[in-house]
Amino acid sequence: MFDQEKLEESMVVHAGASPMRVRQMRIESSGVISVLLERAAVASWTPGAHVDMHLGSTTVRQYPLCGDPEDKTSYRVAVLHQTTGRGGSRYVHEKLRPGDLVSVSQPRNNFELLPAQRYVFTAEVG
Secondary structure: OOOHHHHHHHOOOOOOEEEEEEEEEEEEEOOEEEEEEEOOOOOOOOOOOEEEEEEOOOEEEEEEEOOOOOOOOEEEEEEEOOOOOOOHHHHHHHOOOOOOEEEEEOOEOOOOOOOOOOOOOOOOOO
8 A cells, every 4th residue: 555645755846846646547549648647636727738747857748638627636638659759758658657646737828729709720740
């Protein structure tokens, strides 16, 4: 049996971040898993928001929130496994597991969708 308070005390928590427990990891599609992070209360967020996840001792990666903004106890992020990347997605896919603690920043939204009469979306594939 683990002692969450003791684990949180021994964990490095970065400035502006808080420890969150990995509650669930789920395969969403080929090469993509979602990670459900939880704690007693989380800051509110809006679609387009991102969080910083501190992975291991030196890696920090930004992931968009993709869960339910009304859920006040968890965040969900989706991570594409990039084998040729800098190591963040590889850490999430190969090392991170349910029960682990991760230092996670408060959400920030540099891409907030503001009310408008109409929207135009563009996308690039490939």
